Amino acid sequence: MAYPYRDDRETTTVLSRHMGEPEARTLSGWLERGGYEALGTALEMEPDEITEIVKESGLRGRGGAGFPTGMKWGFMPKENGRAHYLCCNADESEPGAFKDREIMRWTPHLMIEGCLIAARAIRAGHVYIYVRGEFFPVVRVLNQAVVEAYEAGYIGRSVLGSGWSCDITVHLGAGAYIAGEETGLMSSLMGGRAEPWMKPPFPAARGIFGAPTTVNNVETLASVPGIVANGSAWYRQWGSDESPGTKLWCCSGHLVKPGNYELELGVPLSEIIYDVCGGAPDGKRVRAVIPGGSSTPFLTADELDCETTYEGMQAAGSSLGTASPIVMDESTCLLSAMRRIAQFYAHESCGQCVQCREGTEWIAKILRRIEDGDGEMKDIDTLYDLCEQLTGRTICVLADSVVFPLRSSLDKFRDEYESHIQQDACTAT
Amino acid sequence: MSRRIHPSVAGAQPFQLAERDPEAPLFESAEGQERLQAVLSRYPTKQAALLPLLGYANELHGWVSKQDMESIAERLDLTPAYVWSVASFYTMYNKHPIGRHFIQVCTNISCHLNGAQRVLKRFLEETGTRPGETSEDGRYTVIEAECLGACGFATAVQINDEYHENVTPERVSQILAGLDGNGS
Numbered sequence A: 001m002a003y004p005y006r007d008d009r010e011t012t013t014v015l016s017r018h019m020g021e022p023e024a025r026t027l028s029g030w031l032e033r034g035g036y037e038a039l040g041t042a043l044e045m046e047p048d049e050i051t052e053i054v055k056e057s058g059l060r061g062r063g064g065a066g067f068p069t070g071m072k073w074g075f076m077p078k079e080n081g082r083a084h085y086l087c088c089n090a091d092e093s094e095p096g097a098f099k100d101r102e103i104m105r106w107t108p109h110l111m112i113e114g115c116l117i118a119a120r121a122i123r124a125g126h127v128y129i130y131v132r133g134e135f136f137p138v139v140r141v142l143n144q145a146v147v148e149a150y151e152a153g154y155i156g157r158s159v160l161g162s163g164w165s166c167d168i169t170v171h172l173g174a175g176a177y178i179a180g181e182e183t184g185l186m187s188s189l190m191g192g193r194a195e196p197w198m199k200p201p202f203p204a205a206r207g208i209f210g211a212p213t214t215v216n217n218v219e220t221l222a223s224v225p226g227i228v229a230n231g232s233a234w235y236r237q238w239g240s241d242e243s244p245g246t247k248l249w250c251c252s253g254h255l256v257k258p259g260n261y262e263l264e265l266g267v268p269l270s271e272i273i274y275d276v277c278g279g280a281p282d283g284k285r286v287r288a289v290i291p292g293g294s295s296t297p298f299l300t301a302d303e304l305d306c307e308t309t310y311e312g313m314q315a316a317g318s319s320l321g322t323a324s325p326i327v328m329d330e331s332t333c334l335l336s337a338m339r340r341i342a343q344f345y346a347h348e349s350c351g352q353c354v355q356c357r358e359g360t361e362w363i364a365k366i367l368r369r370i371e372d373g374d375g376e377m378k379d380i381d382t383l384y385d386l387c388e389q390l391t392g393r394t395i396c397v398l399a400d401s402v403v404f405p406l407r408s409s410l411d412k413f414r415d416e417y418e419s420h421i422q423q424d425a426c427t428a429t
Numbered sequence B: 001m002s003r004r005i006h007p008s009v010a011g012a013q014p015f016q017l018a019e020r021d022p023e024a025p026l027f028e029s030a031e032g033q034e035r036l037q038a039v040l041s042r043y044p045t046k047q048a049a050l051l052p053l054l055g056y057a058n059e060l061h062g063w064v065s066k067q068d069m070e071s072i073a074e075r076l077d078l079t080p081a082y083v084w085s086v087a088s089f090y091t092m093y094n095k096h097p098i099g100r101h102f103i104q105v106c107t108n109i110s111c112h113l114n115g116a117q118r119v120l121k122r123f124l125e126e127t128g129t130r131p132g133e134t135s136e137d138g139r140y141t142v143i144e145a146e147c148l149g150a151c152g153f154a155t156a157v158q159i160n161d162e163y164h165e166n167v168t169p170e171r172v173s174q175i176l177a178g179l180d181g182n183g184s
């Protein structure tokens, strides 16, 4: 399909400005668009100055948790001489999310530039880009860009003659959602099963190969060159004090115009769904929305007037997550939708924690049974009970991730569950 | 001759291709040696080369056999049991041979909402297979996949190393016909 999938607001295309322009993928095309100027600026700065600008900009991690990026970089040891690593998390596999893919396949050099600047800030000499295995078409584009940048001296020994060296290696995953969790990613990168580990040790103290490591999402890193080139005040012209900047949205489900849109943080969710994406097709009404990717709590159609900042989405009882609203119209069986989501988490549990391994399976099984018309009213209590058991007791938050949509769907759409159990009928129209 | 692969991307080559040579030696060839050395040069430990090399075996052979795991284990000073424990964790390394066209239909939430089950059903009907089974002529294997990261373009289908997006049941026969010159 043709590009651009974006809103016409000129002011909010920082990350996506050159999406849809095939020439932007090449080094020469990228340089014509002002590419690698920020890297030049960063090479003249001390590492801590770069971190300071990013701190001031208020940039927050776009991998889902929204952790302040400059603060994360500040945790890295300051002394030189020891190996440090940066991992670029390109494992994008949260159901609903498809933004890192667009950055990598349209503007790979933007991400590479961000990786280099971040590496300089945290004193890393090697960046591993961990790309999810399925992204073969994307990795072809990325690989070509990395090689081109190497050959032109932007990556490798003495970057642009500065005396500062940095390598980049592209690494392919092989189909495991949990490899997107930062410690799972590091386990996988070191040649193991993608099993998360209990923190501490935190990556900045002990990450890959025993060395201080920072893990950042693709979109986070792609936001960095603009900040370094234009300053933190420039970045703060968008968004709120706590959530500055722009964000790539991934809109999917029942929408007239699904796709990626870059918007200033804070635009009301209802505006994104109805004005930008055209609402549900065929004149249907929206029934429910999971706003931040499949691991965030459901909102009802009446709850969409919230401000899409980290704090605004939290106040609305959900979270910004990866800014990936999955929209369900009035004809949607929410039980079936929830069952499909639960099935995913059951499939992707790495199995280290009993609560998660068994609990996610159980949830999927119970939901399947209710969907098949064999549910009992006590199943609802069992599901609530499982929500309790899966919250805050496991090594990583994959277990919590299924609780968010499950508990909220039980709270907000209980009639759907009861109708399936008591009448073997759906409340969807 | 294929162009030399830059070491920075040697461990990240697409590894599910229609063209494969199940009989090709893994490391007892100039290409195999070059790939092994290029991958090893990028990591401070040998073990970290494990995923890239499992990917290489899958790329070359279409699947990863027990012999492949043994020769990788040997090159990386790991035990075959360890290599198996890692390989079995990841769904994309095929543990047995599969059809020339490996068709993965996403049925996760966004695709589910847009009729993915009907798309899956149509692929199974048109190839005359059941999920995970290879058609008798060896051409097709169809499976249900988790989110492919293309949710706005539902239904997303991956066939070997290519994506097909906005797939509807009506488009299935056309897609199959386009896979190789003599499609059904």
Ligand SMILES: Cc1cc2nc3c(=O)[nH]c(=O)nc-3n(C[C@H](O)[C@H](O)[C@H](O)COP(=O)(O)O)c2cc1C
Pocket (backbone or CB within 6 Å): A060, A061, A062, A063, A064, A065, A066, A067, A069, A072, A089, A090, A091, A092, A093, A094, A177, A178, A179, A180, A181, A182, A183, A215, A216, A217, A218, A220, A221, A396, A397, A398, A401
């Ligand atoms: C189950 C699970 C899956 C995750 N998957 C991803 C992912 O695919 N991509 C990503 O960037 N972060 C993912 N994360 C978040 C990472 O753990 C980590 O917070 C993030 O990469 C940090 O980068 P940031 O600070 O730039 O956001 C996942 C977390 C969990 C718990």
Ligand code: SF4
Pocket (backbone or CB within 6 Å): A178, A195, A196, A348, A349, A350, A351, A352, A353, A354, A356, A357, A394, A395, A396, A397, A398, A399
């Ligand atoms: S919570 Fe689940 S996915 Fe996370 S470590 Fe435990 S078993 Fe693995």
Ligand code: FES
Pocket (backbone or CB within 6 Å): A095, A096, A097, B106, B107, B108, B109, B110, B111, B112, B146, B147, B148, B149, B150, B151, B152, B154, B156
């Ligand atoms: S849900 Fe099908 S590609 Fe994400």
